[in-house]
Amino acid sequence: MTQPVNPHFPKHEHSDTNTGVTTILPRKNWDKFSSFAGYFTFNGAGEMTSSHWLHETGILSSPIVLTTTSAIGDAYRGILEYCYKHCRGEDGEMGLFILPCVAETFDGFLNDQSLFAVTPAHIMEGIERASSDPVAEGNTGGGTGMICHRFKGGTGSSSRTVRGFDLNGEETTYTVGVLVQANYGPAETLHIGGVPVGQIIQDENKTKEDLARTPRKDGSIIVVIATDCPLLPIQLQRLAKRATVGLSKVGGYGNNSSGDIFLAFSTGNKIPYHEMSMDGGNVVNPYEPGPMQVSMSDNDTVNGLFEAVGDATEEAIYNVLCMAESMTGYKGRHVDALDLDKVKRIVEPRLG
8 A cells, every 4th residue: 555645736746745655464464463574684774663573583463664764653653553443352452462564765855854744644544445456656655755866766566476386295386576665876876677777867968067956865775575485584584685686786785874674574374463461361371382383485495586586676676767757846856757768768779
């Protein structure tokens, strides 16, 4: 679910508020079953809440919300408010243990951060309205006001299928899906299909004076990877690392001020919640170990998943750049979308 937040749109297209929220539910019944997860920090100038708990347990028990830097607190509260409204136990208290998962990138060039436009109500609406419909891309959701390689950035997605086997040895197909919130990188490092498109465009069209007026502060990129292949947390950490391959092929190098954080989760195992009570009436005794059966993929068979993550991450960033539209925002600042006709003219003869 992607929600742009602009109280003046569409009556007034240009506004100081150009931000939003992207909500991902790890599974439809996320409030009944957790998922194994792992994350990787390519460069840590950013924030993803619940990361300590993910590191400790490898378990994701929350919706994933991507938004702007100034909305971290409101998004965190919004997830909790939703749970208090919909996930109360018989004793009237919230029966599940949850540390909300919220990640951010900074959209302050096009969006006035001081307005704190995102509220807990937006987060609750995102959870309630989340669906399996195709992801809206470009200037939408948490990516509404983002910039990628000095062109208009935002939200993008892609997926791959990988042939494999199930527990019975029968042939099956697994899916790897990737969603990115792209807000990083200088123009000169942008590559498309190995072609240095950003540098060529810059050489053709930009004067030194023009370059001085473009935003120069590096941003960040959040990558969320989902798969139905059964993987353990340590395997999902390995999967998350492979997003780096796709990012680097487009021209992201994890620069110092960039928050490049990648999260991978699997729906291949259902980890049931055990309802907790403030009065001691817990379903399980935490002092009596209780084994639980889970499945995992053989480490010697996961190369196809690794390649799928790299490919889908690369394509998801391309989709950001192809779907985003030019925007004029805060203080009248303007960021152009990538000129796709120009990209075609540059790339085609070099790939032919």
